[in-house]
Amino acid sequence: MNPNRFFEIKSKTLIIAFSLYFTLVLNLSFFRQVYTNIDISSASGIILGISFPIVLFLALLLIFTLFLQPYLAKPLGVIVLLISSAANYWMFQYGVYIDADMIRNVFETTPRESLDYFNLSIVLWVFFTGILPALYLIKTRIVYAPFLSEAKMRGAIIGIALVLVGLMAALTYKEFSIFGRNHKDIVRLINPTNYVYGTVRFFQKKIRARQPFMALDPDSRYAPYRDPYKTVFVLLVGETARAMNFSLNGYSKPTNPKLAQEDIVNFSDVTSCGTYTALSVPCIFSNLPRKEFNLNRAPYIENLVDLLRNNGYQIQWFDNDEGCKEVCKRVPTVYMTDLGNKKYCDKDYCYDEVFLEPLETYLNNIQDNSFIVLHMMGSHGPSYYKRYPDAFARFTPTCYTGEVQNCDKNAIVNTYDNTILYTDHVIAEVIRLLKKYPDYEIGLMYVSDHGESLGENNIYLHGIPYAVAPKEQTRVPMLLWMSSMMKKEDHINYECLKEKSRDPISHDYIFHSLISLMEVRTKLYRPELDLFASCRTQPLPE
Ligand SMILES: [Zn+2]
Numbered sequence: 251m252n253p254n255r256f257f258e259i260k261s262k263t264l265i266i267a268f269s270l271y272f273t274l275v276l277n278l279s280f281f282r283q284v285y286t287n288i289d290i291s292s293a294s295g296i297i298l299g300i301s302f303p304i305v306l307f308l309a310l311l312l313i314f315t316l317f318l319q320p321y322l323a324k325p326l327g328v329i330v331l332l333i334s335s336a337a338n339y340w341m342f343q344y345g346v347y348i349d350a351d352m353i354r355n356v357f358e359t360t361p362r363e364s365l366d367y368f369n370l371s372i373v374l375w376v377f378f379t380g381i382l383p384a385l386y387l388i389k390t391r392i393v394y395a396p397f398l399s400e401a402k403m404r405g406a407i408i409g410i411a412l413v414l415v416g417l418m419a420a421l422t423y424k425e426f427s428i429f430g431r432n433h434k435d436i437v438r439l440i441n442p443t444n445y446v447y448g449t450v451r452f453f454q455k456k457i458r459a460r461q462p463f464m465a466l467d468p469d470s471r472y473a474p475y476r477d478p479y480k481t482v483f484v485l486l487v488g489e490t491a492r493a494m495n496f497s498l499n500g501y502s503k504p505t506n507p508k509l510a511q512e513d514i515v516n517f518s519d520v521t522s523c524g525t526y527t528a529l530s531v532p533c534i535f536s537n538l539p540r541k542e543f544n545l546n547r548a549p550y551i552e553n554l555v556d557l558l559r560n561n562g563y564q565i566q567w568f569d570n571d572e573g574c575k576e577v578c579k580r581v582p583t584v585y586m587t588d589l590g591n592k593k594y595c596d597k598d599y600c601y602d603e604v605f606l607e608p609l610e611t612y613l614n615n616i617q618d619n620s621f622i623v624l625h626m627m628g629s630h631g632p633s634y635y636k637r638y639p640d641a642f643a644r645f646t647p648t649c650y651t652g653e654v655q656n657c658d659k660n661a662i663v664n665t666y667d668n669t670i671l672y673t674d675h676v677i678a679e680v681i682r683l684l685k686k687y688p689d690y691e692i693g694l695m696y697v698s699d700h701g702e703s704l705g706e707n708n709i710y711l712h713g714i715p716y717a718v719a720p721k722e723q724t725r726v727p728m729l730l731w732m733s734s735m736m737k738k739e740d741h742i743n744y745e746c747l748k749e750k751s752r753d754p755i756s757h758d759y760i761f762h763s764l765i766s767l768m769e770v771r772t773k774l775y776r777p778e779l780d781l782f783a784s785c786r787t788q789p790l791p792e
Pocket of ligand 1: 489
């Protein structure tokens with residue numbers, strides 16, 4: 251072969267070679283993780299096993315077609331080859347994932363510490379998979395077509411790749427969405443997007459951390475109706491419960507046998523703020539309605555619990571889910587898995603009944619007005635069967651795996667309904683507990699953060715972009731219970747609330763309803779978003 255021809259490559263060939271090389275060599279740790287986690291003996295496992303390399307190749311093809319441009323191809327190509335090679339080694343040897351936190355470690359590690367990672371095998375690995383190809387790229391002349399035909403060629407590659415990705419997505423959406431949910435972190439193994447994205451996020455976080463913290467309303471004040479009683483309120487934030495599976499909302503199976511016997515107000519037409527926890531939870535506690543809510547800004551602004559604390563409320567957040575998404579940052583918080591309750595917990599998860607004991611202890615020791623949040627594990631998927639004790643496996647057959655795509659639709663729905671049945675029990679138990687304190691103005695609200703898809707139109711789980719989200723994911727259950735003392739002393743016409751409980755409302759109402767029920771006056775209050783506004787028999791005190 252003519253050595254000059256060996257060191258000459260057409261841009262098209264380079265793009266394809268890069269995509270292939272990244273798929274086959276530089277994503278070894280990604281594919282190791284993929285293939286250890288799919289079940290090749292199942293149909294969905296085979297589909298995933300075949301689709302993963304194709305989809306990754308097509309995605310890389312798109313990226314490299316865009317970025318391997320004249321003047322850019324060589325420096326950029328060399329950089330991604332070297333970093334990806336080292337990253338691949340690192341992930342493969344140490345089982346680490348690359349994200350913003352890992353990038354921070356890289357930036358903040360001292361040279362002496364990095365030397366600990368330096369050894370002969372990384373040198374060899376990076377030499378063969380990074381440095382050699384990089385040297386070849388440096389030495390090689392890339393032949394580009396004239397501008398117009400080069401652009402046409404790239405347009406054609408992008409077009410074809412997009413069509414194929416779209417086709418693959420349509421055919422394997424179910425398999426990928428469930429695998430993705432069970433193995434969320436796996437994308438952090440994909441070279442080179444993991445460290446590019448991680449680096450961007452790292453700098454974003456650095457910039458965001460400089461944002462000034464904002465008090466909501468320094469002039470807010472506690473202005474109660476005149477009475478000698480303490481106010482105690484429990485807000486249960488549900489997880490992944492969808493409205494349509496509550497028999498309170500007309501579902502055909504008896505999923506709410508206990509709540510059906512309580513004197514509650516069930517709000518039957520409630521829309522969530524988001525389709526995933528990290529957005530819905532901060533939004534529920536924000537004074538801003540969904541359309542004005544900014545998730546990036548939210549951690550730097552006070553929320554409902556801060557405002558109540560500022561007005562003399564004792565706040566307690568009990569978390570049995572995956573954290574409070576920075577909402578509880580400034581208030582006392584207890585993580586239920588830390589309590590080591592053997593009856594309700596294994597090492598990772600607790601059943602929601604775990605709240606009852608610490609809640610009772612808390613209620614027995616109340617000194618002041620109190621606001622308590624119970625952040626539930628609820629119906630967290632996809633391992634629905636792990637959310638309830640055996641006694642609640644009433645709807646059968648059930649699906650005893652997190653790989654729900656391998657169960658039939660009926661079993662998935664049954665398992666999910668059992669989680670609702672258990673939630674019904676937990677809420678009823680909390681109400682039973684609150685009834686022991688008739689001398690408080692005591693009450694409870696339950697609201698779920700978002701819904702869930704259970705295979706309708708082949709969609710599972712949640713997190714679909716809001717604009718196109720199905721109602722299964724955005725319609726949530728919400729209900730209220732009040733002691734006689736609370737109804738009376740807060741001048742609430744409970745029957746009026748019940749009459750209005752079918753009106754369409756949303757998470758937007760929660761802040762304004764609760765801030766007024768807790769008798770805090772603030773300029774942020776919007777009466778049109780207060781559920782109680784038109785059912786008060788006496789105006790709020792000034
Ligand atoms: Zn959630």
